[in-house]
Amino acid sequence: MKTFGKKAWVIAEGFIPSYGNGPKPEFESHETACILNTSNQKAQIEITIFYTNKDPVGPYKATVEAQRTKHLRFNELKDPEPVPKDTDYACVIESDVPVVVQHTRLDSRQAENALLSTIAYSE
Template sequence: MPVNKTGETHWVIPDGFIPPNSTGVQESHESICVLNCNAEQAYLKINIFFEDRPPIENIEVDIEGKRTKHIRTSLLEKDGEKIPENVPYAIEVQSNEPVIVQYSRLDSTQPELALMSTIAYPV
């Protein structure tokens, strides 16, 4: 009997934005939260798309089996290129194994900070 794996292999997050300023103690940030419920290690390729410039493609991230990983978007880098602050972007996550992808944003640009989290769109 085949074993069903948890998750999908292709996810999209259409709204990303790293604010240039933060207030208070906590820094504004965004994270791609990935859960690998399966036994096999997952190899991710992350693509970042912009409105007015070429994408940053094939950023590689590995996640061991039966683990979770929180990937700060401000730390993603490919060949020295990073996501700039104050620029809208979108995210595509592709994986060789099914995973679950959630997107979280902590906005501390005002004293009354906001936390938003949502499941990414599985393709």
Template sequence: MKTYGKLDWAFSAGRIPFRSTGKEPDFVSHDKIAILNTSEEAAEIELFIFYEEEQPSEVYEIEVKPKRLRKVRFNDLIDPVAMRLERNYSCYIRSNVPVVVQFSRLDSGSKETAHMGSMAFPAEP
């Protein structure tokens, strides 16, 4: 199988809503990425989080096994530090092998659930 994707990705419109009206865990407001690794090698992923009014957080590290998909909720990122809710943030994603990244958001802060998805931007190094 051919390896698809890019090594570097970014998105700039992150914000994890504090309020949720849905049942846990499925309908808790969250931001999420889906990472597809079509290569024969494990993808070692680094997430760099940038805030508007604060210094960048430390680097989050995750692994995506070969020929697998992994979904990561930003709400669940707690090591090295928990993600901040209700703060605008951006994310730069770096991988050791080409991957495909999709960003999505579930905002269940009102009874009318809104779900938005978009592709992250593949950045050329």
């Protein structure tokens, strides 16, 4: 199969609400990086989080197996430290092989949930 994607992606907008409506984990407010690896090699992923009023944090590390997808919830990133809720952030996602990244947010603060999805910026 052809390898699609780029090795560097940017999500300039991030925010995890501190509360939501509905059962967890399905309807917990969250941000997700959906990463597709169409190559024949596993992808080693590093994520750096940027903030308004403090130094960047990272790298957060993940692996996406060859010809697989992985949905990484920012709420679940813990090492080197949890991504704080109710805080504006942005991120850079780097991979050692080309991947495709899509950004998704579920905001369940109201009973009428809102879902946002967009392709990240690639370089």
